Amino acid sequence: MYGKWIAKAVIQKSISVLPNPQRANYFFQHHVTRSTTLAQDFLNQRITWSRLHLDAFDRMGGDRHDMAVAELGSGWYPIVPLCYFLAGASTVWMLDLEDLTRPELVIQAVDGLLEASEDGRLDNLGIDAERLERLRDLAQRTHGNGGEITLDSLGIKTMPGDARTVELPTPPDLITSNTVFEHVDPVILEGILRRFAEIAHPGMVMSHLIDHCDHYAYVDDSLSVYNFLRYSDRAWRLIDNSVQPMNRLRASEYIGMYERAGVPVNEDVRHGCDPNALIGEPLSPRFKSMEPSDVSCTSSHVVTRFA
């Protein structure tokens, strides 16, 4: 049971006490684990997520033409914002605590998407052929002169800061996030939802994908996706870190938060909700007292259309 994940937890905890944890984390990933090379699985997953959000936007009656989109917690690679550009967005704001984009990561994301377009991986995204050509041109011109691809020229803008106080020049038509909610402190997350409700206009859509699993299970095959639920809140605070924290909220707790923040829920699609999956899993009293069908859910897709 005590394997790779403990090592990762210790490293992240150590990085989290350094003066600039995100920069230190990037340095570690780049120079030690070499994980800042875009993996195909990572790229494909974000293409799929972009499609899920765009499909939700369509279902809720959104108009993709010249849409303005905000992505909460974009992280290092602007893959999802680039997919929105290809799908018709005139503006995409990347909301994150810091501007994490780097020229070498932007180039990898653009090249990865151009390659994906050639073998049909973007086919279900509903992309605009003229925009794809624009991206290809931009990449060729940039590679040709060794320059940087400027996201700004595609209408993609970084908006560093806490999303609880975000000010956007115009109201967005769509706000999305991918595996962000589970990393945000519940009090802060509720504040972010309240802020999004404040800036919402009638018809604005929100689409958020939430992963409820113990993320250490992704680096350690020996670990169950429910492993972190065995710890009391006190013990978890000691294990958890600020580089990639996990709030351990279960599916229904997010919905409760939406209600408190005054954000309607039009769709709440949950996956992996199998109470039998918890058999043999040691759960701390907090999780033991909850509905097993709720505790066992491994991911959710929550969609809102503001009235």
Ligand SMILES: C[S@@+](CC[C@H](N)C(=O)[O-])C[C@H]1O[C@@H](n2cnc3c(N)ncnc32)[C@H](O)[C@@H]1O
């Ligand atoms: C796990 S990462 C997101 C990964 C990314 N969405 C992806 O698909 O690779 C979570 C991100 O949320 C950002 N974040 C956390 N709290 C935030 C806040 N209050 N406002 C804006 N961004 C925040 C973090 O800085 C971090 O980059």
